[in-house]
Amino acid sequence: MSTHYEPRGVLGRLVHEIEETAIALILGLMTLITFINVVLRYGFNTGLIWGLEATAFLFAWLVLFGMSYAVKVTAHLGVDAIINLFDKPVRRAxxxxxxxxxxxxxxLLLKGSWDYWANFANLPQTEGRWFPLGLEEMKRSSYRAWYEVNDIPMPDWLRWIEPLMNEGEAxxxxxxxxxxxxxxxxxxxLLFRFIQAAMRLATGEAQSLIVSHEAEDAVDDVRHMNYEE
Structure with a gap:
């Protein structure tokens, strides 16, 4: 059976609410932008030029947010048919x-994502092929913050970053x-949530990282429905 996540402490509840709110807002924005684009396209023969790109970015944010959120609330699926053949000490190991x-x-994912993002944020990439061994020395020619997206226009309330990141250029x-x-x-x-999951294993709060069994949950739901009838 899947385990329901219960946030602990004021900070835990606050972070939990922020994450759930962010995911809900992203889903809402994706739906709203897509709906407006459909209405404009089929009703007025026009549309939001930047709508498709904005939706793609929001979907990417949703995936990146969701992969760690699913670890936290123990919603990832797993197969443990072979693992269950072993004794409890072996399963724990x-x-x-x-x-x-x-x-x-x-x-490794964090290192790679930082190095990729830093290339666009005027920040140094890490040294080392597999693990960060320091930060590379930045040169003026290495600055790439002038790279823009394809369609989403620059809002006026973000103009304050131009002197900081683009030498005052608009x-x-x-x-x-x-x-x-x-x-x-x-x-x-994601790294933080996996460390949390490992700590739950160490303290005995969890027995494995596999915590969601979709088929078993569905069978149990049907069994309960039959009992109620």
């Missing part, structure tokens, strides 16, 4: 091994480092 692999993967479209910022943020959040 395999769970720790899986947690270690996930943590290493998330750390942006016609929003700079890429803004939507791309979700890459390292999402990877860092």
């Amino acid at each position: 395999l769970a720790f091994l899986a947690a270690a692999v996930c943590i290493v993967y998330a750390a 942006y016609e479209k929003i700079p890429r480092f803004i939507p791309y910022a979700m890459l390292p943020f999402g990877a860092a959040l």
Whole structure:
């Protein structure tokens, strides 16, 4: 059966609410932009030029937000048919091994996402092929914050970043480092959630990283419905 996540403490509840609110807002914005574009296209033969690109960015944000959120609320699916053949100590050891692999993967993902985003944010990339061994020395020719997205126009309330990131030059479209910022943020959040999951294993609060069994849950739901009838 899946485990329901219960946030602990004031900070835990606050972060939990912020994450759920952000996901709900992203879904709402995607729906609203798509609906407006459909109405404009079929009703007025026009549309939001930037609508498709904005929806694509929002969907990417939703995926990056959702992958760590699913770890937190234990909603990822898993197959444990073979693992259940072993005794409990072996299953526990395999769970720790899986947690270690996930943590290493998330750390590598964080390094790669930071290096990719830093290229657009006038920030130094990390040294080292696999693990960060420091920060590269930045040169003026390395600055790439002038890269813009294709369609989304630059709003006036963001003009204050132009002297900081683009040497005072005006942006016609929003700079890429803004939507791309979700890459390292999402990877860092994923790493944090995997560390939390490993800690739950260490304290005995969880027995494995596999916590959602969709087929078993569906069978149980049907069984309860039959009992109620």
